[in-house]
Amino acid sequence: MSEPPLFEVEGLDVVYAGRDEATHAVRDVSFSLGRERLGIVGESGSGKSTTGRALLGLIASPGIVTARRLTFQGEDLRALDDRGWQAMRGRRLSMVMQDPKYSLNPVKRIGEQIMETFRLHNPGASREAKGRALAMLEAVRIRDPEAVFHRYPHQLSGGMGQRAMIAMMLIGEPDVLVADEPTSALDVTVQNEVLRILDDLVSARGMGLIFISHNLTIVSSFCDRVLVMYAGRVVETLDAKALDQARHPYTRALLAAAPSLDAPKAELSVVTRDPAWLA
Amino acid sequence: MSAVAKSDSAPRSQAEARVRGFARAAARLLENPLAAAGLAVVLALVAMAVFADTVSFHIPPNAQDLNARLLAPGAAHWFGTDDLGRDIYARVVHGARVTLSIVALVAAIVAPIGLAVGASAGYFGGIVDVVLMRITDIFLAFPRLVLALAFAAALGPGIENAVIAIALTAWPPYARIARAETVTIAKSDYVAAVVLQGAAASRILFRHIVPLCLSSVIVRLTLDMAGIILTAAGLGFLGLGAQPPTAEWGAMVAAGRDVVLEQWWVATIPGLAIFIVSLGFNLLGDGLRDVFDPRAS
Amino acid sequence: MSAAAKIAVEGLDVTFRGSGKPVYAVQDVSFEAAEGAAFGLVGESGSGKSTVLKAIAGLVAPSAGTIRIDGKPFGARRTPNERRAMQYVFQDPYGSLHPRQTVDRALREPLAIHRIADADSRIAVALDEVGLDARHRYRFPHQLSGGQRQRVAIARALILSPSLLLLDEPTSALDVSVQAEILNLLARLRKERSLTMIFVSHDLAVVAHVCETLAIMREGRIVERMPVDTLRTGEAVEAYSRELIAASRGYVRAAAK
Numbered sequence: 018m019s020e021p022p023l024f025e026v027e028g029l030d031v032v033y034a035g036r037d038e039a040t041h042a043v044r045d046v047s048f049s050l051g052r053e054r055l056g057i058v059g060e061s062g063s064g065k066s067t068t069g070r071a072l073l074g075l076i077a078s079p080g081i082v083t084a085r086r087l088t089f090q091g092e093d094l095r096a097l098d099d100r101g102w103q104a105m106r107g108r109r110l111s112m113v114m115q116d117p118k119y120s121l122n123p124v125k126r127i128g129e130q131i132m133e134t135f136r137l138h139n140p141g142a143s144r145e146a147k148g149r150a151l152a153m154l155e156a157v158r159i160r161d162p163e164a165v166f167h168r169y170p171h172q173l174s175g176g177m178g179q180r181a182m183i184a185m186m187l188i189g190e191p192d193v194l195v196a197d198e199p200t201s202a203l204d205v206t207v208q209n210e211v212l213r214i215l216d217d218l219v220s221a222r223g224m225g226l227i228f229i230s231h232n233l234t235i236v237s238s239f240c241d242r243v244l245v246m247y248a249g250r251v252v253e254t255l256d257a258k259a260l261d262q263a264r265h266p267y268t269r270a271l272l273a274a275a276p277s278l279d280a281p282k283a284e285l286s287v288v289t290r291d292p293a294w295l296a
Numbered sequence: 297m298s299a300v301a302k303s304d305s306a307p308r309s310q311a312e313a314r315v316r317g318f319a320r321a322a323a324r325l326l327e328n329p330l331a332a333a334g335l336a337v338v339l340a341l342v343a344m345a346v347f348a349d350t351v352s353f354h355i356p357p358n359a360q361d362l363n364a365r366l367l368a369p370g371a372a373h374w375f376g377t378d379d380l381g382r383d384i385y386a387r388v389v390h391g392a393r394v395t396l397s398i399v400a401l402v403a404a405i406v407a408p409i410g411l412a413v414g415a416s417a418g419y420f421g422g423i424v425d426v427v428l429m430r431i432t433d434i435f436l437a438f439p440r441l442v443l444a445l446a447f448a449a450a451l452g453p454g455i456e457n458a459v460i461a462i463a464l465t466a467w468p469p470y471a472r473i474a475r476a477e478t479v480t481i482a483k484s485d486y487v488a489a490v491v492l493q494g495a496a497a498s499r500i501l502f503r504h505i506v507p508l509c510l511s512s513v514i515v516r517l518t519l520d521m522a523g524i525i526l527t528a529a530g531l532g533f534l535g536l537g538a539q540p541p542t543a544e545w546g547a548m549v550a551a552g553r554d555v556v557l558e559q560w561w562v563a564t565i566p567g568l569a570i571f572i573v574s575l576g577f578n579l580l581g582d583g584l585r586d587v588f589d590p591r592a593s
Numbered sequence: 594m595s596a597a598a599k600i601a602v603e604g605l606d607v608t609f610r611g612s613g614k615p616v617y618a619v620q621d622v623s624f625e626a627a628e629g630a631a632f633g634l635v636g637e638s639g640s641g642k643s644t645v646l647k648a649i650a651g652l653v654a655p656s657a658g659t660i661r662i663d664g665k666p667f668g669a670r671r672t673p674n675e676r677r678a679m680q681y682v683f684q685d686p687y688g689s690l691h692p693r694q695t696v697d698r699a700l701r702e703p704l705a706i707h708r709i710a711d712a713d714s715r716i717a718v719a720l721d722e723v724g725l726d727a728r729h730r731y732r733f734p735h736q737l738s739g740g741q742r743q744r745v746a747i748a749r750a751l752i753l754s755p756s757l758l759l760l761d762e763p764t765s766a767l768d769v770s771v772q773a774e775i776l777n778l779l780a781r782l783r784k785e786r787s788l789t790m791i792f793v794s795h796d797l798a799v800v801a802h803v804c805e806t807l808a809i810m811r812e813g814r815i816v817e818r819m820p821v822d823t824l825r826t827g828e829a830v831e832a833y834s835r836e837l838i839a840a841s842r843g844y845v846r847a848a849a850k
Contacts, residue, residue, distance in 0.1 A: 175638070181736035204637035206794065206840045216846060231768065238844045243649075274773035276802035278841060280826060284780070285773035285802070306728040313731040334776045416764055485689040489749065492681050493703040494673030507693055 019089065023193050023200030023225045024050035024072065028085035029248075031067050042080070044069040044249040050193065054219065054226040056236035056257065059246035060271075067231045068246070069195045070228070073112050074102045090192065108138040115198040121170040122186075127154075128166030128209040131185045138189040156212050170288040176207035180214060187218060191279055193225040201230065210238060211230055233260070233271060245271070267294055322586045331583020337576025343393040355386040357540045366559045376561040378551060385563065387543035389567050393546045396535075398459055398528045403517050405463040410470025411513060416508050417471070418478025419497065429475070436468040438554065440527055448536040458537040462527055466520065468514055478508045511588035520579030522574035529570050545570050599628040599660075599789040600649070602756060607644050607660035618644040620813040622658070622827065626806070628756075631790040632822075633800035633807030637837075640810040649791065650681050659785045662757060673707065679757035682756035685766055686742035690734040696720070696745050697730045703753050720747040723778060742773035744778070746830050751782065756781075760792045764799060776802060797841040801825060809834050 026191035031043035046057065059065040060237040071082050073088075074097060087094045089110060097105065114120045118187060122130055131150040136143055154162035157170045157180040162206075170178055186194065196215065200208040216239070219226045230236050236243055245253040245268045253265040263269050307313040326332045344351050364573035369376040375384035417428040444461035481487060482505065485584055489573050531537040532546025540547065547567040552563030607619035618620070619641040626632035634642040645652040649660055654669035664679055683689035690699055700719055705713045720730060723744040734742055743763060749757060761781070764772040776799065783790060794800050800807055801824050808818045809831075816829045829839045 115669060169638055178643055205797075206637065206836060209840050210843045233769075234843045238846060274770050276773075276776070276798040278798045278838075281825070282802065284777055287773050287777065288770035290712060307731040308727075310695060310697055310731060313697075314731070325637050390796075417678065485683040485685060486691040489681065489683070489689060489746075490702060491652065492650060492676055493706050493753070494671070494676035495702070499706070504691060 020050050020051065023090055024048075024227075025086055025088045026072070026084065027087075028083075028213040029087060030083045031064070031070065031071050032081050032083075034079045034081070036109050040166060041249050043071065046246075046249075046251050048207050048244055048251065048254065049228060052225050053242065054228060054240040056228045056230065056240035056243040057246060058230060058233050058236050058243055058271075059235075060231055063246040065231075065246050067249075069112070069197050069227060069229045073106060073110055075112075105190065107134055107186070108187040109189075109191050109193070111186040111189065111194050113179075113183055113186050113196045113199045115173070116202045117173070117182045119169060119179065120173040120182060123170050125169075126166070127168055127170065127181050129175070131166075131181070133190055134185050134189050142184075149188060150184075153188045156183070156187075156218065156243050157181070157184045158210075159184075166175045170207065174207075175203050176211055179211050180202060182215065183218070187222075189221070191224070193227070194219065195229070197229045199230070200235065201217070201232070207237075215239075216243055232273065250295075254292060266291065311371060317407060321513055321587050325583050328446070328583045328586065330579045331586070332565050333342065334576045334579030334581075334583060338473055338580055339570060339572055345391050345396040348390050348393050351388040352383075352389040355383045355387040357390040357543045358382060366555065366562070368559070369561055375565045376559070378548070378562050379555065384548075384565055385549060388545070388566055389571070391545045392573075394455065394538050394542060395525060396530065398455065398462070399524055401459045401520055402463045402524050403467060403521075405459075406467040406470055407513055407517060409509040410467045411506055411509060413467075414471035414474025414476075414500050415478045415509060417486065418475040419482055419501050425475075426505060428471070431470045432468045435464060438465050440465040444527075444531050444536055445534075448531075453536045453539060455538050455542075459523045459530045463532075464528060466524065469520075470516060473512050473516055474506075474509045477512055478505050481505050481508050487511055513586075515581055515585040515588060516576050520578035521581070525570060525577070597627050598625040599630070600662045600791070601625045601659075602645070602649065603661075605645065605648060606656045606778065607641070607648050607653060608656040619648065619655075622810070622813075623711050623814065624808050624818065626789055628789055629783075629787045630806065631804040633790065633804035634793045634810060635795065635797060635800050635807055635837075636810035637795060641813040642810050643708065643761050645810075646681075646761050646791060646793050648760050651676070652681075653710060668812060672698065677707065677753045678755055679759060680753060680755040680757065682743075682760045682763045683748050684762040686739045686746060686768070687734075687837065689746050690742055692734055695731045695733055696725075697705055697786055698736075699745065700749055700752055703749065709751065709753075713809050715752065719752045722751070722782065723748045724774075738771075739767050740774060743767065743771075743775055746783070747775075747778065751786070754786070756787075756789060758788050759789045760790060763792075764792050765794065767830050772799070779803070797824060797838060809837060 027048065028045040028050065029043055030041065033042060044054055046064070046068055056138045057064060057065045057068060057267045058251065067076065070076055074094065076082050082095075084095060089105070113148060113214070121127070128147070128150055132146040135146045135149050139145070151162045151166060154165055157176060159165050159180055165173065165177065170181070173181060201212050203211060212235070215226070218224075228236055228240050237260045240257045243257050243260065244251050245265065247267050253263060253268045260272065267288070270286060270288040274288055276282065276285060305315055318464060325335070361377070364373075364377050365371055365379055366383040373383050373385065375388060378384055379389070404493045413432060417425040444458060444512050445467055446458045447461040453463030458474045471535060487500060487504060490504055528537055529549065531542045533550040535547070535550070538544035538547060548566035550568070552559070552566070573593045596766050598795060602625070605619055605622040606653070607799070609618055622641070624632065634645060636642045648655045651667065652668060659666050696715055696804040697716060700716045704715060710713065712724045714735060716728075716730070720726060725741065725744055725748070729737065729741060729745075737745070760779075762776050767775060780803070782788065792800060792803050801821050804821055806818065806820050808825065809816045811833055815829045817829055817834045819829060823829055825837060827835060829835050829838060
């Protein structure tokens with residue numbers, strides 16, 4: 018891979034000042050992302066979502082983001098001001114979140130929202146907006162793009178809403194997509210459809226993808242590499258295919274704790290938290 | 297980020313748990329300087345009312361001295377005297393008692409009625425809801441002052457009638473608040489759990505649902521206090537509240553009307569008292585709302 | 594209905610008639626579970642599986658059909674004693690406990706309603722059985738973690754010693770590691786008390802772990818009943834069942850370029 022990495026993160030820290038003590042949501046996280054799919058896996062409180070948000074500059078006060086290095090395509094993200102972030106988000110970097118009910122504007126039609134995003138990043142090309150929006154809805158395999166174009170978010174099913182959200186987030190043609198639990202709120206059959214769409218779009222456009230999830234199975238089947246997070250730290254980085262050769266006790270415990278459809282387990286292995294993992 | 301309490305040791309009894317919860321809420325309230333100021337004003341009002349004689353240095357509020365009429369504020373009379381020579385400072389302090397009793401009586405009447413009506417309407421729904429809410433609407437339609445005048449005309453003026461008149465028009469909003477909260481709470485899993493345990497409707501309503509409506513009602517009450525005080529003062533101003541010679545702030549403002557230009561203190565100082573106490577209740581109410589609704593932070 | 598069945602549901606219909614069109618949430622659902630068995634109800638959203646559970650619990654009135662427990666029909670209105678026969682564990686650990694009541698109070702309530710004596714010691718025993726202790730007894734729900742809240746919910750459900758336990762996605766809102774603890778706890782309690790369980794979930798792996806038999810539901814109807822082995826092998830009869838089982842195995846990536 019001769020191309021420089023899209024993301025270079027070194028020593029990322031996110032701290033929230035609290036009433037009594039400070040909370041370190043993310044501690045000393047380092048990784049790099051090329052044109053590949055990186056999964057970030059962890060349970061609640063592991064810091065995976067906070068990491069994703071930090072990459073998009075979405076950590077609001079009282080959170081403080083520091084890093085030894087935080088660059089995107091060579092640009093230092095720590096130095097970006099509001100205008101810098103506006104130019105970055107949607108156009109070079111984008112994010113898909115868990116529940117389209119909460120991330121789509123409920124009082125605007127789908128088509129309007131997608132067009133708005135397009136116009137924001139292509140100020141001169143307003144006339145093309147509708148055509149591009151419809152093309153994008155087709156690209157996410159919505160069967161009747163014209164109809165969905167005129168609908169409101171609450172009129173869409175979970176899977177369709179998520180596809181509309183993906184369409185909106187990819188219309189700016191970003192180089193990297195951060196997906197934070199994009200399929201967790203969906204039924205399992207719909208999940209696979211949406212993953213298929215993401216798979217095809219990311220491959221076709223040669224994008225980098227960061228896939229954040231609590232579900233180790235999905236992440237291992239969807240991504241190239243996986244970061245396992247615990248208590249704000251990255252405890253292990255491994256190839257998605259080599260998950261069964263995981264070495265860190267937390268990763269192994271996580272794998273053993275999940276019930277499996279294939280092999281019955283008499284008792285599910287419980288994760289005994291070793292304070293050494295917090296070191 | 298688990299919610300397990302890390303630093304403090306576990307409470308060892310139900311009472312201890314409650315006391316700690318209360319102390320935590322109080323600490324949060326006092327962190328807000330405006331709310332703390334409001335609380336201070338309210339507590340000062342209560343202290344003034346309870347210890348009226350001591351606070352007023354045992355100066356009798358109704359003692360007339362026609363040689364000392366309309367004296368300006370000074371060393372002998374801190375707030376001056378009115379047109380019958382009575383010490384205004386003493387009258388303001390004793391007036392606090394009247395104000396506080398009106399406010400407390402109204403609160404003691406409207407909160408339970410509002411909660412009972414609203415929670416029942418919200419929980420049972422159907423015809424019960426319709427009937428109770430239409431009754432609420434009827435009472436809501438009465439303008440407060442007009443009803444008070446009607447009462448005074450029918451039953452004669454006086455504090456008790458003023459309290460009844462104010463309470464009769466003040467309870468409907470509490471019923472609405474209680475109903476709205478109850479409708480949401482009734483759908484929750486914890487209420488379903490108690491239903492599944494075989495609890496009777498009255499138990500569910502009064503032990504499980506009403507306690508959750510209390511915080512909204514308390515906030516509304518403190519914010520309403522200002523309005524109630526002003527209404528009582530208005531009634532006093534019209535001669536329908538406390539009757540002379542009882543010191544009551546609204547009546548004192550009315551009495552000082554004629555001399556407001558030259559002897560400004562007679563009307564202005566009781567007016568200031570009304571203003572400060574209303575403001576204090578408002579600030580306290582805002583602070584309580586922030587404490588009870590953690591999302592507001 | 595077979596003689597040994599603990600619970601028998603026959604021809605259950607639940608229709609919601611609101612302001613719009615009627616919603617046929619459950620249509621002609623029938624199944625049985627023997628005493629001490631764990632029966633799974635699986636389906637995607639809108640399948641009606643939770644509504645079936647609520648109808649059994651008496652939280653929702655059936656429009657048609659019968660529900661028999663130990664041979665006795667249970668109608669929409671329940672006596673307090675009938676309520677004791679079955680209890681419910683809800684999905685959302687954050688919503689199933691009264692926010693202003695301590696754990697102690699939450700566990701005391703069912704005992705008070707049924708006038709059961711010795712509340713203090715019974716509460717201590719109930720907490721111990723679910724792996725909690727005196728430290729948690731006087732805490733409020735917001736001071737507990739999700740797993741701890743769910744343990745309290747289970748303790749509350751079992752304190753009246755029901756013989757039938759209805760569980761509505763009890764671990765869906767929990768982390769994998771916490772889920773493992775709760776599922777192990779439920780397995781242990783089931784064995785100790787010979788509980789009959791009806792377990793609703795959208796997660797096939799969890800249902801496979803907990804139950805011996807299950808029914809797959811779709812849009813209010815039962816598509817297929819099967820033993821758990823069929824779930825594991827994936828050799829179901831109906832196409833939808835096969836589709837669901839295959840989808841649960843995870844995502845299969847397109848061949849890399």
